[in-house]
Amino acid sequence: MWVDLLITLVKILFVFAVTVGFFAPVLTWVERKQSALMQDRIGANRADIMGFTALGLFHIIADALKMFTKEDFIPDGANRVLHTISPIIALVPALLTFAVVPFGGHYNLFGKDVHLVISDLDVGLLFVFAIASLATYGYVIAGWSSNNNWSLLGSMRTASQMISYEVTMGLTIIGVLMVYGSMKLTDIGAIQENFWMWGIFLQPVGFFMFLTASIAENKRIPFDAPEAESELVAGYFTEYSGLKFGMFFMAEFIEMVTIGAIMTILFLGAWHIPFLSSATLLSWFDFLGTTGSNLVLMLIHVGVFFAKVCFFIWLQMIIRWTLPRFRYDQIMKLGWKILLPLSLANILVTGLVILALN
Amino acid sequence: MAYYVNRNIKMTWWERSYIPEIIKGMWLTSRRFFYNLFGFIPFFLGTEKDRRIMTVYYPEEQVQYPIAYRGRPVLAQNEDGQPACVACGLCEIACPAYCIHIEPGQNSGKQNQYERWPDVFNIDYAICIFCGNCEEACPEEAIFMSDDCEISMLDRKQMLYTKEQLLTPVADLQKRIEFTRNMYAKWNY
Numbered sequence: 397m398w399v400d401l402l403i404t405l406v407k408i409l410f411v412f413a414v415t416v417g418f419f420a421p422v423l424t425w426v427e428r429k430q431s432a433l434m435q436d437r438i439g440a441n442r443a444d445i446m447g448f449t450a451l452g453l454f455h456i457i458a459d460a461l462k463m464f465t466k467e468d469f470i471p472d473g474a475n476r477v478l479h480t481i482s483p484i485i486a487l488v489p490a491l492l493t494f495a496v497v498p499f500g501g502h503y504n505l506f507g508k509d510v511h512l513v514i515s516d517l518d519v520g521l522l523f524v525f526a527i528a529s530l531a532t533y534g535y536v537i538a539g540w541s542s543n544n545n546w547s548l549l550g551s552m553r554t555a556s557q558m559i560s561y562e563v564t565m566g567l568t569i570i571g572v573l574m575v576y577g578s579m580k581l582t583d584i585g586a587i588q589e590n591f592w593m594w595g596i597f598l599q600p601v602g603f604f605m606f607l608t609a610s611i612a613e614n615k616r617i618p619f620d621a622p623e624a625e626s627e628l629v630a631g632y633f634t635e636y637s638g639l640k641f642g643m644f645f646m647a648e649f650i651e652m653v654t655i656g657a658i659m660t661i662l663f664l665g666a667w668h669i670p671f672l673s674s675a676t677l678l679s680w681f682d683f684l685g686t687t688g689s690n691l692v693l694m695l696i697h698v699g700v701f702f703a704k705v706c707f708f709i710w711l712q713m714i715i716r717w718t719l720p721r722f723r724y725d726q727i728m729k730l731g732w733k734i735l736l737p738l739s740l741a742n743i744l745v746t747g748l749v750i751l752a753l754n
Numbered sequence: 755m756a757y758y759v760n761r762n763i764k765m766t767w768w769e770r771s772y773i774p775e776i777i778k779g780m781w782l783t784s785r786r787f788f789y790n791l792f793g794f795i796p797f798f799l800g801t802e803k804d805r806r807i808m809t810v811y812y813p814e815e816q817v818q819y820p821i822a823y824r825g826r827p828v829l830a831q832n833e834d835g836q837p838a839c840v841a842c843g844l845c846e847i848a849c850p851a852y853c854i855h856i857e858p859g860q861n862s863g864k865q866n867q868y869e870r871w872p873d874v875f876n877i878d879y880a881i882c883i884f885c886g887n888c889e890e891a892c893p894e895e896a897i898f899m900s901d902d903c904e905i906s907m908l909d910r911k912q913m914l915y916t917k918e919q920l921l922t923p924v925a926d927l928q929k930r931i932e933f934t935r936n937m938y939a940k941w942n943y
Contacts (some may be wrong), residue, residue: 433790434783438809451798546831604773719776 399508400638407514411494414702416648421456423649423709428455430710431717436669447617466638472636474573478541483643486534489527490650495700496520497657498582500667500697502675513582520570520581524658528613529648532558535615535622538644539632550631553724554615554622558733561612561619564605567739571602571746572662589673595663603663603741605735610655610689611712612731614648618719621727646658656708657701708744821933824886824899826879830931833919838896838924841872848891853881872917879905880913889934896920898930 425440429452432439440452470479500512517523532555538550575598577585588594595602612619623631632645660666668674674693681689722730760777769775793806810817819825830838841858860871888897900922924931 433794433807434787436786436790436807436809438807438811441811563889712783714780714787715776718779 403508403510404514405737407512411499411514412491415491415494415653416646419653419709420646420649421460422664423652424459424645424687425453425456426599427713427716428452430713430721434714458704460642461732463639463642469635469637471635471735475541477545478537479635480640482538482541483640483647485537486531486582488651489531489534489646490647490654491646491666492527493524493654494657496523496581497654498585498661498666499657499701500694501582501586503694504686505694506687507688510694514608514692516580516582519579521573521579521584524654525566525569526650526655529558529562531651532610534647535632542635545681546628546630547634548629550622550634553628555729557586557612557622557727559617560728561609561735564731564735564739565609565613566601567736567743568599568609571599571739571742574743574746574750575599580719581661585661585668586639588665589668591665591668591670594665599663599742599746601738603659604660605742606684607711607737608730609693610659611715611734612727614651614655614712616652618675619715619727620721620724621724624721652709652712653705653710655704655712657709659702660701660704664708667701688732758854794806809872811940819901819903821901821929823901823903824884825902826884826900826905826915827877827886827897827920828900828902828922828927829875829887829917829920830896830898830924830927833926837875837917837921838894839872839875839892840894840896841875842870842892842893844891845888845894848887850885850887851881851883852887853878853883855909875917876914877920878914880910890938895931895934898927898934900927900930 429439431437440450440455443449443452443454443458445454448573466545468669470476475710495514498511498513502509504510535554536551539547539549539554541547572584572595573579575595576587578584578587584595589717611711615622620626626635633641636644669677674697677693678689683689683693684692793802797805832838839856841856843856843858846852846854846856855874855876855878856872857874858870860870861867870912884899888898889899905913911917
């Protein structure tokens with residue numbers, strides 16, 4: 397009992413350390429540095445401690461200090477309570493989705509079967525979408541409570557865009573569910589131990605549609621009409637400063653990690669290495685004993701999983717710094733007229749193929 | 755005047771599907787990314803001198819300015835420590851911004867001495883426009899544009915440079931002297 401609780405606590409701490417402690421701050425640096433390299437620039441390198449810049453990594457500390465010490469501004473006529481609470485509503489769902497995301501399989505450590513997932517829900521995939529769509533409220537309330545026209549426009553765009561693309565997202569994963577026959581993310585991950593069962597081979601169209609829809613859900617370029625700097629100042633967080641703005645920012649980066657994790661589990665073989673089953677890896681490290689070999693396997697799997705997540709983050713950044721922003725009507729057209737029929741056709745074709753194979 | 759944007763551009767089916775064009779663009783940017791990334795790593799390990807990115811870390815790294823570059827004007831100082839200037843005042847007249855102030859000094863008839871020299875020679879860099887007219891007007895090869903452009907100060911008064919601050923040994927200016935001789939010889943002064 398106590399051991400189970402302790403294990404769960406360790407897993408929660410690990411997830412928090414990885415998302416809030418590692419990815420969210422480091423991605424602010426990666427974003428600047430990667431865009432710089434793509435555009436033949438050098439990027440952030442001015443913050444230094446005793447003349448030592450560490451490739452600009454100290455900008456993370458500088459940014460954090462700046463956000464902590466900035467004035468926490470609430471505009472005149474704004475709804476104080478909602479204005480304060482909305483960044484929290486935006487950030488919490490981004491963190492919550494990680495509760496059902498498995499970052500490894502299950503391992504026999506010290507005679508206990510340890511599953512590397514905080515909460516292995518039967519409806520894991522549904523839980524992810526249910527929680528992720530809650531974040532919309534944060535953005536809409538943020539825009540409304542700011543008493544600013546730009547913010548309101550941004551939040552209206554957020555609402556319409558999120559609703560449009562959630563339809564596509566939901567219909568796309570139906571294809572995945574039909575193929576794997578389970579909503580448990582751990583099950584979907586375990587099936588993909590076979591390389592040819594990876595989602596990207598079974599659902600290639602679904603992969604691209606899910607990627608598009610999830611970038612649109614995260615409101616990043618090319619779907620960043622809700623915050624469009626050149627049109628709406630900064631969209632729904634125009635009136636935010638200091639740590640509240642930082643929370644919106646953090647929510648965006650954590651959502652990037654979440655998208656990467658979900659895509660890895662659904663389409664890119666979760667924590668498995670191609671053509672290397674867990675049993676083979678276990679037999680390689682047999683000389684370490686049961687616990688030792690399982691521990692090594694666990695470390696390899698977690699490493700592989702986060703490497704794949706990093707690949708997806710890299711891909712999202714490349715997309716963000718390559719493409720121009722869609723016009724608002726183009727976003728709606730893409731969502732309703734192209735992606736929605738395509739995802740329906742995808743379900744149909746998947747169903748026909750499954751029927752034919754049976 | 756109104757601009758009309760033609761929104762009915764005929765695109766091929768390939769372009770309309772959008773995805774190949776996106777992949778083309780991403781291929782370009784990611785190629786740039788990896789090219790520059792792998793240019794950075796040997797640079798920081800010290801095995802390669804260039805990092806393939808042209809951007810200069812300005813205060814730490816400096817570029818060599820071309821010889822035609824017009825930085826702040828300086829006074830040429832002969833080998834014996836005296837300014838080459840004879841305080842004729844031509845640069846003062848040529849200056850479109852009136853930033854030069856000269857007060858001449860002359861000898862009292864002694865032999866083997868400079869005949870004329872500037873007692874006071876001030877250039878106010880807060881006013882100077884770096885046009886190079888003073889250099890062109892000077893008949894004695896005494897005032898030259900240097901390659902120094904870092905003359906920002908915290909106080910405007912410090913921008914007023916006196917004769918002692920302006921004097922630069924002729925040896926340091928040799929390249930610029932040759933350049934001006936070539937340059938102004940074209941117009942047969």
